[in-house]
Amino acid sequence: MAYNKPVPRKGQHHEPFWEGAKQGKLMVPRCNDCGRVHWYPRLICPYCHSMNLRWDEASGEGRLYTYAVQHRAFGGWGEEAPYVTGFIDLAEGDRMMTVLRGVDASKPDEIQIGCKVRVEFEKVDDETYIPFWRVVEE
Amino acid sequence: MPVAHELSRAAAIVGAAESNEIGFTPERGLRITSLQHHIEAIKNVSDYTGIPISDIDGVFSAGWSSELAEHLGLRPSYIDTTSVGGCSFQIHVHHALAAIASGIIDIALVSHGEAGRSYRGGGGRGGGGRGEVSPAELATAAYGTFGAPSQYAHAMVRHMHAYGTTPEDFAHIAVVTRQWATLNPRAVMFSKETDPNGGPITVEMVQNGPMIAWPMTIAHCCMVCDHGGAVIVARPEIAMSLRTNPVWIAGAGESMGHSNMVEMADFTATSAARSSKTAYEMASMGPQDMDMAMIYDSFTITAAITAEMLGLAPRGKGHTLWKEGTAAPGGSLPINTNGGGLSFNHSGMYGMQLLIEAYRQLSQTAEDGVNGIDGKQTDSQTCIVNGTGGTLSTTGTLILEA
Numbered sequence: 279m280a281y282n283k284p285v286p287r288k289g290q291h292h293e294p295f296w297e298g299a300k301q302g303k304l305m306v307p308r309c310n311d312c313g314r315v316h317w318y319p320r321l322i323c324p325y326c327h328s329m330n331l332r333w334d335e336a337s338g339e340g341r342l343y344t345y346a347v348q349h350r351a352f353g354g355w356g357e358e359a360p361y362v363t364g365f366i367d368l369a370e371g372d373r374m375m376t377v378l379r380g381v382d383a384s385k386p387d388e389i390q391i392g393c394k395v396r397v398e399f400e401k402v403d404d405e406t407y408i409p410f411w412r413v414v415e416e
Numbered sequence: 417m418p419v420a421h422e423l424s425r426a427a428a429i430v431g432a433a434e435s436n437e438i439g440f441t442p443e444r445g446l447r448i449t450s451l452q453h454h455i456e457a458i459k460n461v462s463d464y465t466g467i468p469i470s471d472i473d474g475v476f477s478a479g480w481s482s483e484l485a486e487h488l489g490l491r492p493s494y495i496d497t498t499s500v501g502g503c504s505f506q507i508h509v510h511h512a513l514a515a516i517a518s519g520i521i522d523i524a525l526v527s528h529g530e531a532g533r534s535y536r537g538g539g540g541r542g543g544g545g546r547g548e549v550s551p552a553e554l555a556t557a558a559y560g561t562f563g564a565p566s567q568y569a570h571a572m573v574r575h576m577h578a579y580g581t582t583p584e585d586f587a588h589i590a591v592v593t594r595q596w597a598t599l600n601p602r603a604v605m606f607s608k609e610t611d612p613n614g615g616p617i618t619v620e621m622v623q624n625g626p627m628i629a630w631p632m633t634i635a636h637c638c639m640v641c642d643h644g645g646a647v648i649v650a651r652p653e654i655a656m657s658l659r660t661n662p663v664w665i666a667g668a669g670e671s672m673g674h675s676n677m678v679e680m681a682d683f684t685a686t687s688a689a690r691s692s693k694t695a696y697e698m699a700s701m702g703p704q705d706m707d708m709a710m711i712y713d714s715f716t717i718t719a720a721i722t723a724e725m726l727g728l729a730p731r732g733k734g735h736t737l738w739k740e741g742t743a744a745p746g747g748s749l750p751i752n753t754n755g756g757g758l759s760f761n762h763s764g765m766y767g768m769q770l771l772i773e774a775y776r777q778l779s780q781t782a783e784d785g786v787n788g789i790d791g792k793q794t795d796s797q798t799c800i801v802n803g804t805g806g807t808l809s810t811t812g813t814l815i816l817e818a
Contacts, residue, residue, distance in 0.1 A: 283558065284557050284558060285557070285558060286549075286553045286554045286556075286557040286558055287549045287553060287557075288549070289549035289550070289551055292551070292554060295554065317555060318551050318552050318554050318556075318676075318678065319551045320551065321551075343574070343683070344570045344571070344573045344574035344683055345570065345573055346566065346569035346570045346573055346629050346630060347569075347627075347629065347630035348560055348561070348562070348566050348629050349627045349628060349630065350562060350565070350566070350628050350629065351562055351566075355560045360627075360630070361560060363559060363566065363570070364570070365570060365677075365678065365683075373678055373679075374555065374678065375556055375559040375561075375678050376559055377560045386631070391573075391574070391577045
């Protein structure tokens with residue numbers, strides 16, 4: 279079935295992210311001067327204000343920071359509601375949003391903040407893959 | 417150059433007014449534009465204070481200032497159209513205080529008009545260029561959130577995790593805030609007659625309502641309806657010469673943590689800790705000196721976290737102000753005496769509603785002065801007002817004094 283949910287428009291300077299995603303790699307910006315990873319991608323390091331940035335492959339591992347269950351949704355997501363959204367603390371630092379996989383939206387009390395998650399990619403088309411995070415065994 | 421504490425009481429709010437019809441106006445057969453809400457409120461506050469519109473020399477609004485000044489035929493000396501969500505109006509008052517204290521202007525208009533329901537999405541103005549892609553889109557667009565409740569729910573879950581709170585704890589905020597709304601005839605949820613879902617509610621009713629974004633049912637969420645409001649800020653010599661009671665700006669501060677929630681460091685803390693610290697220091701006052709509070713309650717969790725940030729309750733205990741009755745009618749620290757964004761009126765950006773109620777309480781013109789309803793007038797001398805904009809993003813704090 280064709281992907282029927284919103285897809286981020288491909289902004290300037292983000293080609294390495296989309297190229298990595300095609301290969302199942304999570305690419306994140308890292309500052310060459312202070313060494314810190316940031317997300318979302320900036321034109322300047324938000325920590326030390328260097329413009330000397332590169333893209334690095336992340337481990338694809340993280341921990342669940344918080345979550346919620348979406349009951350009111352529209353378009354393609356409306357067909358899936360209720361579903362769980364969450365924020366992921368990356369092993370490399372900083373945080374990503376996701377729709378969380380591997381959880382039961384009807385039992386939100388059973389979802390554990392701090393649980394281990396791993397990235398996976400869903401295909402939109404041959405050029406576009408989107409990262410989502412799944413709860414995995416410790 | 418004045419330092420911060422010299423700004424304290426350098427200007428006063430000298431009047432506040434609303435547009436003629438607020439709330440769910442379409443059901444009353446009206447479809448009032450945001451501009452009409454602005455203009456009615458401006459005319460009303462001019463009539464109320466006796467200050468001619470032509471005397472206004474500073475115009476402050478969330479994105480509308482150029483259009484408003486043109487519509488009114490004004491040639492202002494100070495134009496501020498800061499649009500950072502619902503706290504914009506607290507920030508406008510902060511800026512107006514500085515502009516008056518520095519001698520640039522004498523009389524500042526702060527105006528709000530937002531047909532949030534009738535013309536959804538038309539209230540705020542400004543933003544980036546068409547066709548440009550914000551890099552933040554890469555972090556947010558794909559992930560199934562729809563508007564504010566879908567985001568704020570994550571903060572409630574994190575608070576529950578960090579402090580052992582429960583959705584029922586936060587439901588008390590909705591219940592107590594509704595008690596205030598039943599004292600305010602202009603509140604949408606005043607009674608069953610004003611809205612089918614109006615009148616008193618219980619924790620059970622809150623928790624049994626339709627789920628929007630777990631753990632928030634619909635009564636944990638503010639309304640989206642229509643509102644216009646305006647306040648005038650003036651220098652002391654003018655404030656003392658008017659027929660209205662001045663409410664002094666004792667302290668003011670603003671700050672921000674992030675724009676997108678993905679950049680929020682701690683989901684149980686906002687920049688209100690910083691903006692209120694600045695305001696308290698300017699006022700030479702602290703949380704213990706506040707007689708009442710007007711706290712932006714876009715959601716129950718917003719009010720709870722903000723109360724903690726303002727130092728009105730310890731971290732993790734903000735909800736107890738409502739649960740234990742402190743914030744309720746007759747309590748020792750009345751909060752959101754108009755009925756809040758939860759039950760009075762919320763047009764998308766609620767900061768003006770906070771300002772108007774704070775002015776009415778401190779100037780002794782709140783509803784029971786008008787309508788004879790017991791308990792609405794709190795006889796407060798001090799009020800902390802805190803707006804929160806975006807997704808727990810930006811805050812403006814005012815400390816007002818009768």
